[in-house]
Amino acid sequence: MSANPQIVPLFATPLVIFDVPDAAALNRELRAAIERREKDQASTRKSNIGGWQSSLDMDRWGGAPAIKLLSYARNVANRMTTDNEGRTGNGPYPGYFAVTWLGSMWANVNRSGHRNEFHSHPGAFWSGVYYVDDGGIGADPSLGGELEFMDPRGPLPVMNAPHLRMSGGLTAGATEKVQPKAGRMVIFPAWLVHQVRPYHGTAERISIAFNLAV
Template structure:
């Protein structure tokens, strides 16, 4: 049996069983990159974001459980440091966007963006970003979770394969890592300087942060017609 995109060639059970080809369809891209000049840039971004939080006071309420979320216009008030993050994320999005024939196009992206500050006990419920093609999370300060996973605050992604895991016999699946992940949420531990790009329809959230610092991130949506 040849299992494309998962494990290597295998034989089906039985001495006379035919060789099978298994196509692992509907892969979901998650793109991760690290901004080269992140340490100096993040120090300035943190200063800008915390000053904005202090001046704004109340938080925008969306998916956040506690914490502070800015208005969706950080690209207008984040200054040169934010423009560098935007350019970095835009370059990633450009590199992974093609039409149905596999051809790249020059796209004038429209963006909205906002800052998130989570402190102890804060997180975000599962949500999607309607009206956008790609979304990005950039980590200004990981709150120490990059060095100590016990602090929580992971970026959590729901399996997009709908009701598959609850249809019938959820303890059975198919071979390979995609089978083992069926119905399971996947968690990614953020690190300062990391940029994660994903389809905007992918349901995601943030696990409660258990540290004593600020966990600071920037969210960006990319839609057409900028």
Template sequence: MPRLDIAVRGLFATPVAAVVVPDSAERNRELTEIILRRRAATPSIQASNAGGWHSDRDIANWGGTRVNEVLDLGRQVANQLTADRGGRRISPKWSLQAWANVNGPGDGNISHYHPGSFWSGTYYVEDGGCGADPNLGGEFEMLDPRGPGPGMYAPALQFAAEGVAAAGAGETIRPKPGLLFVFPSWLLHQVRPYRGNGLRISIAFNLGLPRPGVE
């Protein structure tokens, strides 16, 4: 039987964008000082963090120029990925929430999403060594929005098409200083426990549309 010429479309794809920010070493050194100074002065809030330190969501106000450089890059990535329903690129006047996370040995973040936002993102300041050593954990894990169905029904099978091999499972991003990535805010995600002896430091942010009557 001749091989069929099958047209395969990757329907309902979930866009996740990543960029390694150049010349980040000096920026990250300054960001580490800023974030750890704030950690020493203010207690953690409780959000998705399982241990570790989660700052307030006003880092744009107290983090200074270096933090706002990161947030501006996040907006730039989001703008390049955003269009209206007619497919025309637009640059919304985003509302912003942003904060810092510091995870030490044993710390992680439970699975969650970010209601009220369109894009969310993370920038890694320090990886605590887990970028080079998979044994240290600390991966950012995104869970398949279609749920576990494909893995539950036929765990020995996967789809033979680009970008869908992990159906029913999760995808991970390994931290790396200077890595910025942006993903849809509704995408369920978590941070696996960090098993190193250093600090895993990141800046996270949400971008949404302002509510009517709210600047």
């Protein structure tokens, strides 16, 4: 037996975190567009418990800043997607393949006590969220409002021995949380079940969610 056993993480689930360049200026424009829309449009009701959620066409009503944000998401998706031969997305030269992303996006405003229940995004390949305003969570994690992902295997890893974990898998059978930060984009497989935990701050937690389908 080897003195140093090797752990190979099979079937890993990708989670992409990307800090958008010049986010402060972009966020000012995005916030202004979202505030105008919230005054004119009633909230949709999907996974959100409280809060305001726009229609799924922010790329139409959000103007140039929304289009710019969606282009960032598409570019990151290109870099994070390969075909079965390992070639990276979008390029007319050898080593690349062509893919067209069909994007949809919507805005979310959560105030104190608001949250989103566990859900997934059927019909998409990648899904993601961008934080326009983290509502102070970046400076004070006790305010909640985290993005929480469920282990896609459900409780299976802890069914036999709930008090034990396999090396390298302390959250197996449970959840992982990502803390919001203004200017940060998080991209994940659309099938990955997730929720937004209750926000306990006194400001506004403003985010933009999006789907990318092929």
